Each structure stands twice: as C-alpha cells, then as structure tokens.
Amino acid sequence: MWGSPPAVGQGEEPARTSRFCFLVHQRTPVTDTLAFLSGDGAMARAIRDHDWQRTSLGRIENWSASLRTSVSLILNSHFPQCIVWGPDLVSIPNDAFLPILGSKPPALGRSFADVWAEAWDDLAPIAELAFAGEATFIENYPVRTTRFGEEEEAFFTFCYSPIRDEAGTVVGMLDTVVETTATIRADRELQVANRELGHRLKNTLAVTQAVTLQSIRRAANLTEAREAVSERLAALGRATDVLTGTSWDAADLSMLAGAALAAQGDDRYSLDGPLVQLASAQAISLSLALHELATNATKYGALSNDTGKVSLQWRLEVDPNRPGTRLLIQWTETGGPRVSQPQRQGFGSVLIERTLRSSFKGITVLDFRPEGLVFTLDAPWSGTPGAGTAQ
Amino acid sequence: MSGEAILTPQHTVLVVDDEAIIRYELVDLLEENGFAVLDASDADEAIAIMENHPGIGAVLTDVEMPGSMDGIKLVQFIRNRWPPTALFVISARALGQGTVLPEHTSFYGKPLDGRRLLRDLSAALDG
Numbered sequence: 001m002w003g004s005p006p007a008v009g010q011g012e013e014p015a016r017t018s019r020f021c022f023l024v025h026q027r028t029p030v031t032d033t034l035a036f037l038s039g040d041g042a043m044a045r046a047i048r049d050h051d052w053q054r055t056s057l058g059r060i061e062n063w064s065a066s067l068r069t070s071v072s073l074i075l076n077s078h079f080p081q082c083i084v085w086g087p088d089l090v091s092i093p094n095d096a097f098l099p100i101l102g103s104k105p106p107a108l109g110r111s112f113a114d115v116w117a118e119a120w121d122d123l124a125p126i127a128e129l130a131f132a133g134e135a136t137f138i139e140n141y142p143v144r145t146t147r148f149g150e151e152e153e154a155f156f157t158f159c160y161s162p163i164r165d166e167a168g169t170v171v172g173m174l175d176t177v178v179e180t181t182a183t184i185r186a187d188r189e190l191q192v193a194n195r196e197l198g199h200r201l202k203n204t205l206a207v208t209q210a211v212t213l214q215s216i217r218r219a220a221n222l223t224e225a226r227e228a229v230s231e232r233l234a235a236l237g238r239a240t241d242v243l244t245g246t247s248w249d250a251a252d253l254s255m256l257a258g259a260a261l262a263a264q265g266d267d268r269y270s271l272d273g274p275l276v277q278l279a280s281a282q283a284i285s286l287s288l289a290l291h292e293l294a295t296n297a298t299k300y301g302a303l304s305n306d307t308g309k310v311s312l313q314w315r316l317e318v319d320p321n322r323p324g325t326r327l328l329i330q331w332t333e334t335g336g337p338r339v340s341q342p343q344r345q346g347f348g349s350v351l352i353e354r355t356l357r358s359s360f361k362g363i364t365v366l367d368f369r370p371e372g373l374v375f376t377l378d379a380p381w382s383g384t385p386g387a388g389t390a391q
Numbered sequence: 392m393s394g395e396a397i398l399t400p401q402h403t404v405l406v407v408d409d410e411a412i413i414r415y416e417l418v419d420l421l422e423e424n425g426f427a428v429l430d431a432s433d434a435d436e437a438i439a440i441m442e443n444h445p446g447i448g449a450v451l452t453d454v455e456m457p458g459s460m461d462g463i464k465l466v467q468f469i470r471n472r473w474p475p476t477a478l479f480v481i482s483a484r485a486l487g488q489g490t491v492l493p494e495h496t497s498f499y500g501k502p503l504d505g506r507r508l509l510r511d512l513s514a515a516l517d518g
Binding site for chain 1: 409410411412413414415416417419420432483484500501502503
C-alpha cells in the first residue's frame with residue numbers, strides 16, 4: 001500500500017481499496033520543487049516568498065528532505081508549531097503559531113533565540129536538550145514576554161522535540177505548543193473568587209451565629225427563641241438575596257426594604273426614597289432592623305389592626321450646620337392602637353437601635369409615640385445618589 | 392461601650408469589631424462569664440479607650456475594619472504601646488502570607504468557638 005503512486009497523466013484509476021493512494025494521485029506534479037509548501041495559508045505563501053539565501057538554510061530549492069518534510073508537516077497542522085532549524089535556530093512557524101507571537105516582528109527566518117529574546121535565558125536550556133536529542137514536555141510553563149508591547153506573564157504547555165535527518169543527526173527542533181494563559185488566569189481568578197466566597201460565607205456564619213445566640217439569650221422561653229431565630233435567619237437570607245443579586249459589596253436601599261417588607265405579606269407599607277446604595281454590613285443591619293420593626297408593627301403596632309399603615313421614607317439631605325450629606329431614614333406607623341413604651345429592651349430593639357447606630361455611624365431614635373411608633377436614622381452619607389454608600 | 396462601672400483592669404477585655412451584631416454578642420458572652428468588657432467599632436476608637444482605661448488586660452479584635460488601621464496594625468500598635476496586654480485576633484479570612492502577628496497573639500477564625508475563647512482568655516488574664 002505504501003508503494004509509489006501512479007504517475008500523473010497516465011489516466012490510471014487509483015486503487016479503490018486505497019484512499020491514501022487516491023489522495024496522493026491528486027497532488028501537484030513532483031517536478032514542482034515547492035510542492036511541499038502545499039495549501040494557501042499565510043505561512044505557506046510567506047515561506048515561498050521569503051529570501052532564504054540570507055539565512056543559513058540557503059535557497060529553498062536546495063533544502064534537505066528532512067527540512068521539507070518537517071515544514072510540510074507543520075503547514076498541514078492546525079496545532080501551533082514552529083520548526084527551529086540548524087545552529088542558527090532559524091524559525092519557521094506555521095499559521096496556528098502566529099497568535100502566540102502576538103505583535104512581535106515576523107519570526108520567519110529569524111533566530112528563535114532572537115524571537116524569544118526576553119525569555120531566552122529560561123528557554124535556551126530546554127532548546128539545548130532538544131538539540132542534544134532529548135525531547136522535553138512541560139505543562140503551563142510561565143514565560144515573561146513582551147509580545148504585546150508590555151511585559152506579561154504568559155503560560156504555555158509545549159514540547160521541544162528533536163528533528164533528525166536521514167542519518168539520525170539532530171538538525172533541528174520542533175516546538176509544539178498550546179498557550180494556557182487564559183486557563184491559568186481563569187484558575188487564579190477562580191481561586192481568588194473561592195477565597196472571597198469563603199470569607200463571605202464565614203462572615204455570614206459569624207453574623208448568623210451572633211443573631212442566633214442573641215435571640216436565644218434574650219428570649220423569654222424556647223418557643224420564643226425558636227420563632228425569633230427562624231424569622232431573623234429568614235430576614236438575613238432575604239438581605240443575602242439582594243446582596244448576591246448585585247456585587248455583594250453594596251445593595252440598593254429600596255430593594256432591601258422591598259424584600260424585607262414584602263415578606264410580611266401585608267400591602268399596607270409605603271416606600272418612598274431616592275436610589276441609595278448601602279454597604280453590605282449596613283444592608284444586613286438595616287434588613288434585620290426592618291424585619292424587627294415589621295414584626296413589632298404586626299404584633300403590637302399599626303398593622304395589628306385593619307386600619308393602620310406604615311410609611312418608610314428616606315432622603316439625602318445637606319444640613320448647613322453639619323458637614324457633608326446626611327442619609328435620613330424614617331419609619332412611621334399610623335392608625336394603629338395606642339402605643340406605650342415596652343417594659344424591657346429585647347434583641348429586636350438592640351438590632352433596631354444599637355446595631356444600626358454602629359453600622360451607619362449615625363444617630364437612631366426609637367420614639368414610642370402614643371399615636372404610633374416612629375423610628376429615625378440620621379447618618380453621614382458619601383457619594384452621589386445611586387453610587388455612594390453611607391459612611 | 393458597656394460594663395464601664397465595674398472595671399477591674401486586669402480582667403477587662405476590649406472587644407473591637409465593626410460588625411455590631413457580632414460585637415454585641417461577644418460583649419454579652421464575655422460579661423456573662425465574669426469579664427468586664429469595653430467595646431469599640433474600629434481601631435481609632437479602641438486606642439482612645441486604651442488611653443482612657445489603663446491596664447486593660449486583653450484586646451480581642453477583628454481584622455478587617457474601616458478607619459486608620461486594621462486589626463493587625465492595631466495589635467502591633469498595642470503590643471508596642473501597652474506590652475503586657477494579651478492579644479486575640481479574629482477573622483473570617485485566613486491570615487495572609489507574610490502577615491506577622493506580635494508574639495503571643497492568638498488567632499481565631501470566624502465564627503468563633505466561644506468556649507475556646509473563654510478558656511484562652513481566662514488563662515491569659517489569670518496566668
């Protein structure tokens with residue numbers, strides 16, 4: 001089957017049992033000395049057009065069979081490959097290799113050492129091994145390169161393998177390479193993201209632990225503790241939903257309030273305020289506080305009868321007597337039963353007052369007015385509406 | 392700030408954490424177990440408290456906090472300024488490579504193992 005193909009022009013049918021013979025039969029006449037540069041790829045054309053007499057390879061018509069075969073092999077490959085030939089390390093890349101070179105000057109006919117001058121100190125020993133007859137396969141090898149004008153760390157999985165002539169002498173090297181920079185960078189970003197996710201998860205667990213222990217510590221009995229823990233963790237979950245729906249770093253006050261109050265299943269809330277972004281710790285504190293306010297309103301306040309209402313308003317305000325912009329949040333209950341000051345301060349009140357005060361570095365007032373509870377938060381705020389966060 | 396009226400300096404712990412819910416839980420945990428506790432939400436506030444309450448026995452601080460310094464710099468500052476203070480660092484993040492804590496500083500991951508913290512605090516303050 002590996003015998004000589006039929007001569008072109010003799011009109012013989014190729015053997016139907018041998019597809020290989022058929023393909024060989026269709027090739028260019030053997031009299032074409034550049035027939036090995038088959039195909040119309042950019043590098044095939046460039047090799048044809050290159051002035052090889054200016055290199056140690058000499059006239060292309062005089063190239064050795066091993067060089068011709070090697071060149072033909074890489075030109076017919078879609079895998080990035082580059083032949084490095086002779087003591088001058090003359091480079092002959094294929095089309096698939098070109099993206100690896102970036103914006104470097106054309107590598108064709110130049111010394112491989114010159115093409116990769118910025119990394120040659122690292123690459124030279126590997127190339128020397130290939131020219132000594134030993135192939136080297138390396139995965140994700142880091143290379144400092146300036147191929148796009150700026151120094152970068154790129155990664156390559158490659159094999160430098162010796163090319164021998166008919167006598168077995170090493171006459172060149174074949175660089176077969178795949179760039180893995182994107183994969184390595186994606187892996188590194190994933191590791192960073194995983195570490196950050198782990199940090200956020202553990203921080204959320206710490207908040208969950210504190211909310212749970214505080215709820216148990218301040219509950220009158222086990223039933224009350226169970227309910228409080230369950231509801232507060234659900235509120236924490238809703239705040240987490242809003243945060244994970246964005247970047248986690250900040251959350252829209254309106255979305256937080258909407259999520260916190262929608263969970264109460266009552267449509268007697270009205271929300272009004274501009275777009276204001278809150279930092280994640282503030283978002284969690286406010287969500288828990290709104291949950292406590294809503295729970296209190298449902299059990300004892302404006303929403304404990306059929307006529308009461310709750311208004312949540314916020315605004316940004318410049319007070320001429322104080323520096324910077326202030327964020328003012330006000331929860332107002334109306335139409336409910338007469339309100340009196342509670343006998344003891346539960347964790348709900350702590351969440352509403354002390355936690356918000358600390359998170360926002362602001363002033364909080366929980367005013368149990370007879371006509372309805374009013375809660376206000378007055379805190380410094382930085383940034384532009386929709387972009388900044390409370391300080 | 393809490394527990395101001397019953398300070399016994401060598402058994403007083405300063406809790407520093409910007410996450411208010413966590414801070415209040417730590418304060419309650421320590422007070423329930425017989426410690427006098429002060430608390431601060433950042434390093435600047437913590438240093439001001441240290442200045443005004445000489446002889447605080449231990450500082451328990453978070454790492455990531457707003458303000459002029461984080462918890463690592465805070466414990467380094469305290470070690471230099473008030474060397475005998477027992478130092479405890481807590482964080483939801485593992486300590487970064489190259490992060491150096493002052494000698495004899497304990498590190499705890501969040502969420503905290505409260506029993507271990509109480510045991511170590513007692514040992515540090517009673518020893």
